[in-house]
Amino acid sequence: MSGYKPGLVEIAQYFAGRANRLDDEAKLQKIFDNPADRGDAKEVILQGFLEDHLPKRCAIIRGGFIFDSFGNKSGQVDLLVTSEFTLQFNQTVGKRETKSFNCVEGTIAAISVNSKLDKENLCKAIDNLATLPRAKEYFMNPYDQMTDELVKQTPFKIIFAYSGVDLTAFMRYLKEHIKTRKLSIEQAPDLIIVNNQYYVAKKQEGHFSRTIGDTSATGSYLYAWGTNYIGGLALLLMVSTIQRLSNLGSLVMLNFLNYQEQIRLSVINDFKAELLDAKELFADE
Structure with a gap:
């Protein structure tokens, strides 16, 4: 480590400790006999970590699916991070919140949570996240190219596992x-x-990395390992990226009226409407 920088050292130690804590909490779930219960518990553990670290403008919800205004729908996703500017579709049965869903424009990140990432689970997670709709309805400054590029990156697709193959x-x-x-x-x-x-x-x-430089092509993968801090670095990268993308909410105006229009035109067959002209109501207009 070149030069002792106590502030950065403490942040590194903090996130490394949180990575260890995730492992410890996941190990406690072995007491459950039902694999589904263990899986649910591990989703809740990661959800709690995200709630501890992401801005209040982010909502971390147990996943359902992501949809767009063209009628496309993703497979079920374990955790969704949504914007404060999106509509929410939360339901509660008794004291327990049910799994929710959201539109593609309002979803910042989609996270697949796995106990162990072997070949089968990796392939399933990749295929499931590949079903996320990409078309979005929104308004933004036409001269703001950087924001447009960031919007294209959402929902940010994350696969998280508590263990995995080498x-x-x-x-x-x-x-x-x-x-x-x-x-x-x-x-x-x-x-x-x-x-x-x-x-x-x-x-x-448009992303520059000091680790791999700016000469690598978009879509290249950086893979990192080999330090006791690797877990903490990964968690910091995850929450920092989601935080960065969450800033888009104040720069992009989401258009939910298009959903209402599309539903009226393509789903509801018995919808009836007539126009009452303003001239019949307001004499001076």
Whole structure:
């Protein structure tokens, strides 16, 4: 470590400690006999971590699906991070919140949570996140190209696992599956974390990394490992990226009226409407 910088050291130690804490909390879930209960519990653990660190403008909800105004719908996603400017679709049964859903324009990140990321679970997670709709209805400054590029990156697709295969095997599976499925850069996952083992991050359009420089092509993957701080670095990268994308809410005006219009035109067959002209109501207009 070049030069002792106590503030940065403490942040690194803090996030490394949180990575260890995630592992410890996940191990406690082995007491559940039902795999579904263990899976739900591990989603809640990561949800709690995100709630502790993301801005209040972000809502972290147990996932359902993501939809767009053209009628497209994703597979079920474990966790969704949504903007404060989007409509919410929360329901409560008794004292328990049910899984929710949201529109693509209002979803900042979509997260797949896995107990162990082996080849089968990796392929399932990649395929599921690839179903996320990409078309968005929104208004923004036509001269603000950077914001437009950031909007295109949402929802940010994350795969998080508490354990996984070794990095060599993982990178082979990742490469094989993306090539076999012929996924586009936009469909491929943006960040994959195997807690306290390694992380794999995709370079985004217009993003400069001091680690890999700006010569690598968009869509290139940086994979990192080999330090006791790797878990903390991965978690910091995840929350920092989501925080950065959450800033878009104040720069982009979401257009939900289009959803109402599309539903009226394409779903409801017995909708009736007539026009009462303003001239019949307001004599001076």
